Amino acid sequence: MIDGATGDPGSCSQLGGALRSNAAQLLTLRTELIERTERLRRDPAEAATVDDLDADLRLLDATVDRLDAGGAALQRFAQELAEIAESVRRLEGSAQTAGLVLDGLRVVEPWGVLTTELAQQRNRAQPELQRRADRLASQLGRARTVTARAMAEGAQALAAAATASRTRSLR
């Protein structure tokens, strides 16, 4: 972990899995509900009920789609976080070998007295190690941006679907 910057990939993966499993459960019910609705659709006397069921199905569809997409985005994010955390651990080892330490994603010199030879060794290793740290920071930033965008889009679509359904029920 980078002072906790990679969070807990396990908890993100768990939420992603729960969202997708919820979507799958609702999808099974959706199939059955569509079947039942289609049977009623043939009867003109059931038009009002069919209208209600169509509205329920619209909300169900939107919810299933967004739960699944949000879950998938979180699972990808968790995977990326885990990979980045592993790369950071490797970088930490390389830094330690060169007599340097990681402060977040900055490769810095530790406190203490040093010999000329150790100072040269650190100076030689630092730029390359910092480049590796920068690449990880950039990868982490991209993963966060993509996930936050997917979450925001999903939240917006879910809110719109819920509002449309509640507005209909007020009529």
Add this chain to the structure above:
Amino acid sequence: MTAAGPRREGLVRVLRTVREVARTQADDLLGQVPDSGDPATGRAVDDFVEQAADALRALEEAVAETLHRLSVSVSEPDDDPATRPAPGPDAYPFPRERP
């Protein structure tokens, strides 16, 4: 029961299951505490979870209303409290405080 009775029995059973599943999922989702390691991403994830739970609640409400209308249209007494839709804001005599 009307001629459409047997058709409706199966429909009511599915709708009741949808309502129950939606309610359970909404409760379960709000119990999840993911740690994304970043405040902005964390807020986006929290917001998504809240909206997902709210959409599931809306689904529960919509299906409860459909069930209620179904029971009314076949002139059956709506004695299943779970079939009745949740009361709207007008059902409360005083403004409620938001938690």
